Amino acid sequence: MADGPTITTIAERAGVSIASVSRVLNGLPTRQETVRKVMAAADELGYVRNAVARSLKSRRTHQVAFAMADIGNPAYLAMLREIQPVLKAAGYRLVLHSTDAVAADEIDVLHSLGERYVDGLIMSPLRVTETHLRMLATARAPVVIIGSVPDGTPVDNVRADSRTGVRLAIDHLHMLGRRRIGMVNGPLDTVPGAARGAAYREALAAVGLPYEEKLVEIGDFYRAEGRRAVETLLRRVPDIDALMCANDLIALGALDVLRAAGKRVPQDVAVVGMDDTDLAAASWPSLTSVSLGSAERGKAAAELLLDRLQHGDREPRLVTVLPRLVVRASTAGEGSEGGRSS
Amino acid sequence: MADGPTITTIAERAGVSIASVSRVLNGLPTRQETVRKVMAAADELGYVRNAVARSLKSRRTHQVAFAMADIGNPAYLAMLREIQPVLKAAGYRLVLHSTDAVAADEIDVLHSLGERYVDGLIMSPLRVTETHLRMLATARAPVVIIGSVPDGTPVDNVRADSRTGVRLAIDHLHMLGRRRIGMVNGPLDTVPGAARGAAYREALAAVGLPYEEKLVEIGDFYRAEGRRAVETLLRRVPDIDALMCANDLIALGALDVLRAAGKRVPQDVAVVGMDDTDLAAASWPSLTSVSLGSAERGKAAAELLLDRLQHGDREPRLVTVLPRLVVRASTAGEGSEGGRSS
DNA sequence: TTGTAGGCGTTATCAG
DNA sequence: CTGATAACGCCTACAA
Numbered sequence: 001m002a003d004g005p006t007i008t009t010i011a012e013r014a015g016v017s018i019a020s021v022s023r024v025l026n027g028l029p030t031r032q033e034t035v036r037k038v039m040a041a042a043d044e045l046g047y048v049r050n051a052v053a054r055s056l057k058s059r060r061t062h063q064v065a066f067a068m069a070d071i072g073n074p075a076y077l078a079m080l081r082e083i084q085p086v087l088k089a090a091g092y093r094l095v096l097h098s099t100d101a102v103a104a105d106e107i108d109v110l111h112s113l114g115e116r117y118v119d120g121l122i123m124s125p126l127r128v129t130e131t132h133l134r135m136l137a138t139a140r141a142p143v144v145i146i147g148s149v150p151d152g153t154p155v156d157n158v159r160a161d162s163r164t165g166v167r168l169a170i171d172h173l174h175m176l177g178r179r180r181i182g183m184v185n186g187p188l189d190t191v192p193g194a195a196r197g198a199a200y201r202e203a204l205a206a207v208g209l210p211y212e213e214k215l216v217e218i219g220d221f222y223r224a225e226g227r228r229a230v231e232t233l234l235r236r237v238p239d240i241d242a243l244m245c246a247n248d249l250i251a252l253g254a255l256d257v258l259r260a261a262g263k264r265v266p267q268d269v270a271v272v273g274m275d276d277t278d279l280a281a282a283s284w285p286s287l288t289s290v291s292l293g294s295a296e297r298g299k300a301a302a303e304l305l306l307d308r309l310q311h312g313d314r315e316p317r318l319v320t321v322l323p324r325l326v327v328r329a330s331t332a333g334e335g336s337e338g339g340r341s342s
Numbered sequence: 343m344a345d346g347p348t349i350t351t352i353a354e355r356a357g358v359s360i361a362s363v364s365r366v367l368n369g370l371p372t373r374q375e376t377v378r379k380v381m382a383a384a385d386e387l388g389y390v391r392n393a394v395a396r397s398l399k400s401r402r403t404h405q406v407a408f409a410m411a412d413i414g415n416p417a418y419l420a421m422l423r424e425i426q427p428v429l430k431a432a433g434y435r436l437v438l439h440s441t442d443a444v445a446a447d448e449i450d451v452l453h454s455l456g457e458r459y460v461d462g463l464i465m466s467p468l469r470v471t472e473t474h475l476r477m478l479a480t481a482r483a484p485v486v487i488i489g490s491v492p493d494g495t496p497v498d499n500v501r502a503d504s505r506t507g508v509r510l511a512i513d514h515l516h517m518l519g520r521r522r523i524g525m526v527n528g529p530l531d532t533v534p535g536a537a538r539g540a541a542y543r544e545a546l547a548a549v550g551l552p553y554e555e556k557l558v559e560i561g562d563f564y565r566a567e568g569r570r571a572v573e574t575l576l577r578r579v580p581d582i583d584a585l586m587c588a589n590d591l592i593a594l595g596a597l598d599v600l601r602a603a604g605k606r607v608p609q610d611v612a613v614v615g616m617d618d619t620d621l622a623a624a625s626w627p628s629l630t631s632v633s634l635g636s637a638e639r640g641k642a643a644a645e646l647l648l649d650r651l652q653h654g655d656r657e658p659r660l661v662t663v664l665p666r667l668v669v670r671a672s673t674a675g676e677g678s679e680g681g682r683s684s
Numbered sequence: 685t686t687g688t689a690g691g692c693g694t695t696a697t698c699a700g
Numbered sequence: 701c702t703g704a705t706a707a708c709g710c711c712t713a714c715a716a
Contacts, residue, residue: 007710016687019712050457057712063459093459111390358703398693
């Protein structure tokens with residue numbers, strides 16, 4: 001752990017100037033003899049370039065940050081799994097932030113962009129405040145937002161279409177004959193919470209079902225909250241026959257509660273989740289879920305960012321990923337597993 | 343995205359020297375009037391410290407790297423979930439690497455430590471080669487290894503005890519009356535593969551069962567490989583009555599195949615996984631699994647590293663995390679879920 | 685082809 | 701208390 005050699009050390013050892021060392025190290029035209037001497041010295045000393053000094057000079061860190069709302073949510077991990085290799089292939093390191101959906105932490109990340117320790121940022125905020133927008137407008141490095149931002153915000157944006165997603169789920173449940181379809185949502189002041197709540201209402205209308213407040217319960221996007229919410233809902237509407245859950249974690253909480261209450265899934269109550277995470281396929285019974293394309297969104301975000309890092313300014317771009325209903329046992333019964341329809 | 347202000351910009355604006363600006367920004371004793379002027383200028387300009395320049399000078403980046411073998415394996419994600427908050431709380435950023443268990447990539451990470459873009463490294467190698475050891479011995483920043491390294495390697499080390507873990511599982515299966523207990527392992531040239539293979543043999547001996555080669559199948563630590571291996575095993579030994587799988591992904595693959603083959607779990611074949619990932623609790627049937635304490639190991643690793651970053655040199659330390667058998671439906675039958683015993 | 689020197693943005697030393 | 705000034709390690713004109 002001794003202090004490492006620098007180009008100065010090498011220069012002395014090889015009996016040349018630091019400029020020559022730098023040239024050799026960067027493959028610039030140099031006399032063979034000099035190249036040899038420098039390489040030899042570098043090898044013997046076990047020289048490794050100092051990335052920090054290099055960044056200071058070049059104004060590029062070859063690092064990109066990914067700020068996710070909740071590192072414990074497999075939907076974000078699915079994004080991470082796609083983002084990482086794309087960046088790695090392009091020679092970028094990935095710096096991770098978990099903001100726990102705390103707006104202040106997100107602002108913090110945005111702020112720290114100014115510190116220039118990364119060349120760009122991919123961010124997935126749950127709430128988008130005025131402050132977010134102001135900071136995005138003045139960010140000192142390219143930002144890609146996974147989630148929705150108002151039109152005109154000068155950043156690249158990758159969106160899910162949870163509205164259509166909810167619609168697919170409700171149609172499915174309706175076709176299965178369900179008529180008392182409840183919704184377990186996350187906070188309404190979050191972007192996804194608001195979108196999914198509105199979509200639920202719309203989708204019910206589309207199939208001719210009335211919207212009833214008693215069928216809706218708001219919690220948070222975690223499994224424990226899902227349990228709590230479904231307990232409440234079940235007490236209020238004992239004969240509820242379907243549950244549209246705003247994400248898979250909530251849906252798993254629902255399965256827990258239903259099992260404990262002796263309700264059969266899907267015979268008594270059908271359950272649909274959202275995000276189609278690994279957990280959906282592995283749960284018991286396996287969970288019908290609306291895929292919002294977490295993986296695709298992650299990949300698209302990484303590619304948008306890379307493109308901007310490489311080709312600089314251009315119009316902000318918007319990518320929308322289409323949802324897909326993945327039908328499994330929690331709505332389709334024992335027999336049919338893994339069927340897919342769009 | 344214009345070029346940001348530097349302390350020089352501020353100095354000009356405030357009519358003081360850059361030295362004074364630096365002092366104010368770092369809270370060193372300064373005249374009130376100067377403080378005011380500098381802060382005002384900094385605010386107006388929206389100044390943010392340049393982390394790169396700061397690192398060059400201070401020789402600290404406040405970044406730590408985590409190199410995991412497979413970002414798609416929930417066991418590593420469980421570690422990540424613990425590591426991240428610990429580092430964050432201490433003011434460190436986390437840089438992520440996924441090496442996909444390719445030794446060359448791991449060497450690469452170790453090598454890039456010399457670039458000094460991080461202050462330390464947590465690494466979880468599947469294979470430990472001579473080169474690994476040589477590089478660990480000369481690493482230019484503190485390294486914590488999650489996994490086993492030979493005694494005497496000058497790094498902090500957090501270990502699981504998969505030997506005892508396998509033993510717990512085999513005892514459990516034996517007590518349930520299983521006598522043809524197969525093993526689906528990962529590559530034997532990996533540290534965990536070797537350990538678990540040997541442990542299986544030992545554990546069988548301990549309960550008085552013979553070791554039979556036909557009961558063992560080697561694949562890789564992925565679900566698809568688990569499927570393949572179990573298909574082979576099932577063809578070779580149709581009346582096998584239990585499967586010890588080297589991790590949860592393999593075990594899920596086993597469940598897939600058994601279901602397709604019309605075998606009931608656990609009545610016909612009992613299945614045990616390892617790592618006790620989220621997937622184990624959520625699978626169908628839920629999976630009995632040996633917890634090797636992924637979360638605890640991650641946390642311990644982060645704490646060891648922080649401690650070393652803060653208190654410098656000391657003897658390398660070894661932390662061993664104890665395994666725990668988590669019994670679920672895949673061995674205990676429909677009725678009993680989530681029981682725990684050590 | 686090579687070396688000298690300046691600068692990237694900070695921090696820290698040392699006179700004033 | 702403040703202002704020059706010299707590092708930190710590297711890259712790159714520019715001059716030799």
